[in-house]
Amino acid sequence: xRVRGLRRTYGHGPSAYEAVRGVxxxxxxxxxxxxxxxxxxxxxxxxxxxxxxxxxxxxxxxxLGLDPIADxxxxxxxTGVLLQRSGFSGDLTVRETLRxxxxxxxxxxxxxxxxxxxxxxxxxxxxxxxxxxxxTRRVDLASTLMASPELVIxxxxxxGLDPESRRAVWRLVSDLRDGGAxxxxxxxxxxxxxTLADRLEIMHAGRIVRSGTPTEIAEGHPSTISFxxxxxxxxxxxxxxxxxxxxxxxxxxTDALQSSLSGLLxxxxxxxxxxxxxxxxxxxxxxxxxxxxxxRDAAATPTDTIAPLIPSLPEGILR
Amino acid sequence: xxxxxVADRFSIRRTASLTRWNTVLLSRNRLAFVYAVVLPLLxxxxxxxxxxxxxxxxxxxxxxxxxxxxxFPVYYNVLAQFVSRRDELVxxxxxxxxxxxxxxxxSIALPGAVSAxxxxxxxxxxxxxxxxxxxxxxxxYAAVAVLAVVMFTxxxxxxxxxxxxxxxxxxxxxxxxxxxSIGPLASSIPDMxxxxxxxxxxxxxxxxxxxVRIGWFGFDGPAAKQATLSFAETWGQAAQPxxxxxxxxxxxxxxxxxxxxxxxxx
Numbered sequence: 325x326r327v328r329g330l331r332r333t334y335g336h337g338p339s340a341y342e343a344v345r346g347v348x349x350x351x352x353x354x355x356x357x358x359x360x361x362x363x364x365x366x367x368x369x370x371x372x373x374x375x376x377x378x379x380x381x382x383x384x385x386x387x388l389g390l391d392p393i394a395d396x397x398x399x400x401x402x403t404g405v406l407l408q409r410s411g412f413s414g415d416l417t418v419r420e421t422l423r424x425x426x427x428x429x430x431x432x433x434x435x436x437x438x439x440x441x442x443x444x445x446x447x448x449x450x451x452x453x454x455x456x457x458x459x460t461r462r463v464d465l466a467s468t469l470m471a472s473p474e475l476v477i478x479x480x481x482x483x484g485l486d487p488e489s490r491r492a493v494w495r496l497v498s499d500l501r502d503g504g505a506x507x508x509x510x511x512x513x514x515x516x517x518x519t520l521a522d523r524l525e526i527m528h529a530g531r532i533v534r535s536g537t538p539t540e541i542a543e544g545h546p547s548t549i550s551f552x553x554x555x556x557x558x559x560x561x562x563x564x565x566x567x568x569x570x571x572x573x574x575x576x577x578t579d580a581l582q583s584s585l586s587g588l589l590x591x592x593x594x595x596x597x598x599x600x601x602x603x604x605x606x607x608x609x610x611x612x613x614x615x616x617x618x619x620r621d622a623a624a625t626p627t628d629t630i631a632p633l634i635p636s637l638p639e640g641i642l643r
Numbered sequence: 644x645x646x647x648x649v650a651d652r653f654s655i656r657r658t659a660s661l662t663r664w665n666t667v668l669l670s671r672n673r674l675a676f677v678y679a680v681v682l683p684l685l686x687x688x689x690x691x692x693x694x695x696x697x698x699x700x701x702x703x704x705x706x707x708x709x710x711x712x713x714x715f716p717v718y719y720n721v722l723a724q725f726v727s728r729r730d731e732l733v734x735x736x737x738x739x740x741x742x743x744x745x746x747x748x749x750s751i752a753l754p755g756a757v758s759a760x761x762x763x764x765x766x767x768x769x770x771x772x773x774x775x776x777x778x779x780x781x782x783x784y785a786a787v788a789v790l791a792v793v794m795f796t797x798x799x800x801x802x803x804x805x806x807x808x809x810x811x812x813x814x815x816x817x818x819x820x821x822x823x824s825i826g827p828l829a830s831s832i833p834d835m836x837x838x839x840x841x842x843x844x845x846x847x848x849x850x851x852x853x854x855v856r857i858g859w860f861g862f863d864g865p866a867a868k869q870a871t872l873s874f875a876e877t878w879g880q881a882a883q884p885x886x887x888x889x890x891x892x893x894x895x896x897x898x899x900x901x902x903x904x905x906x907x908x909x
Contacts, residue, residue, distance in 0.1 A: 375739060397652070397743070405739035411732030415671045416664070427660035428742045467740075 325351035330383035343369040345530035356507040358517040361527030362617045367510045404473030410464045414453030425467045438466040457484035478509040542607040546577035552600040561587040661750030679716040679758045696774035699868040702860045706852040713795045716755040721799035727809040735906040752796045763788040780877040783858035797895035804902035823848035850887035
């Protein structure tokens with residue numbers, strides 16, 4: 325999958341909204357790539373273009389070496405797509421739903437095999453409208469994987485699943501990659517992305533602002549030391565940058581975790597201060613993600629994302 | 644170089660399978676089932692209440708039955724099924740798979756279409772048993788049945804463009820239902836001016852009713868009460884209403900294609 329300069333705009337004229345603003349993306353064959361981002365970052369708008377469900381406003385998109393709109397039929401025989409929201413007729417049972425889906429495929433796996441794979445055998449004769457959200461999601465996954473696709477696009481596949489089912493889906497997705505399939509997945513669960521993905525792409529305000537392996541993405545971001553109470557820690561601890569007081573916790577950001585922690589513990593011991601719920605962390609995907617989401621990462625926050633909200637401000641103020 | 648054939652773009656096997664499941668869904672929705680099968684036969688009750696064997700009564704009953712068939716198993720059924728599937732995101736989900744758009748459209752329309760054609764055929768022996776004549780031009784009668792299905796299916800997909808969901812369809816279907824009904828209903832008014840009658844004859848329902856009166860009963864005009872047209876003469880008399888139906892069908896297909904939406908408005 326190869327994307328260059330992808331743009332997608334909704335509407336026309338003054339009310340037009342540009343959801344995707346020049347995305348470049350490569351999804352290597354046989355890998356799992358996770359597309360992360362806040363709500364409204366443009367993930368689903370990007371996926372819909374890759375899935376051939378919507379045309380790009382501008383840019384180049386190649387899926388399996390083909391054009392997702394012009395070569396839609398050829399691509400779909402080789403692709404499994406899971407949309408963000410499931411779409412099934414409530415009056416059909418689980419088995420009927422999978423039989424219907426199976427009848428539309430060129431080379432489907434047996435329905436019973438898919439029921440077994442997604443732990444749906446006991447719910448096979450229940451109508452779709454009586455299923456829980458998690459069960460419906462598993463039926464959706466069964467449909468997605470029924471054609472043994474070589475490219476799988478999963479838009480938030482584990483939303484609504486309990487922790488056990490979520491891990492079962494993780495195993496399933498890993499097995500797909502191990503079997504040679506290419507997987508593009510979006511998720512709100514950072515743990516899921518860190519566990520599954522070979523490569524991450526973080527979207528914000530319609531652009532990809534960070535790319536790389538989880539380690540590469542976390543690189544350059546500060547480690548953190550936090551504790552529940554808020555003693556007046558000295559400001560000259562080695563390596564400590566910002567000190568944050570949020571949600572009843574004090575958080576120290578540092579580029580030298582070991583030195584800062586040693587200094588903090590020595591100070592606490594000398595002054596007989598008890599540091600409740602002390603926690604020290606290396607740079608994490610979560611900290612990177614949050615710094616992008618709340619705008620602290622200036623490099624990841626394009627100024628033109630603010631401009632439409634406050635059009636009357638002089639241009640210089642946004643710099 | 645590869646070439647794309649019709650068979651590549653439209654799979655009969657897949658369409659038949661989808662149609663089968665749409666029929667299952669239709670049979671599980673009691674109201675839709677009554678609309679598709681029971682309601683269209685009710686106008687034949689007019690044959691019991693009117694003068695036995697009167698061609699005039701027969702033409703009224705069959706024309707009304709045709710209008711009911713066109714509006715309920717075909718038009719309203721296709722509209723409601725399409726917008727509810729779209730609202731439930733079923734159409735969007737299906738389009739992520741191998742199913743082609745034309746197969747989805749055909750499979751939603753086919754259960755109502757089959758019901759309409761079967762009911763049109765069943766009406767012949769029922770009417771004959773109640774003293775009505777057999778169709779003067781069975782070919783024209785069959786063509787009208789097929790053309791009515793195509794026209795009202797196209798009108799249903801056109802209406803779907805501005806219909807939010809199945810509930811809204813009760814309101815958005817009204818313009819077409821009124822447009823289809825006004826011609827046949829107004830034709831019973833005796834003192835209507837010729838100009839107004841000519842205008843009403845351009846509505847889809849009036850054209851369809853005229854074709855039923857010509858094709859089955861051999862009537863040569865709106866006031867006719869006796870068969871006067873032969874098999875050959877019915878073709879000439881049918882030219883204008885056939886053109887009217889074809890024009891409505893073409894307009895609905897063109898505008899329906901341009902305004903087609905496969906997922907709910909966000």
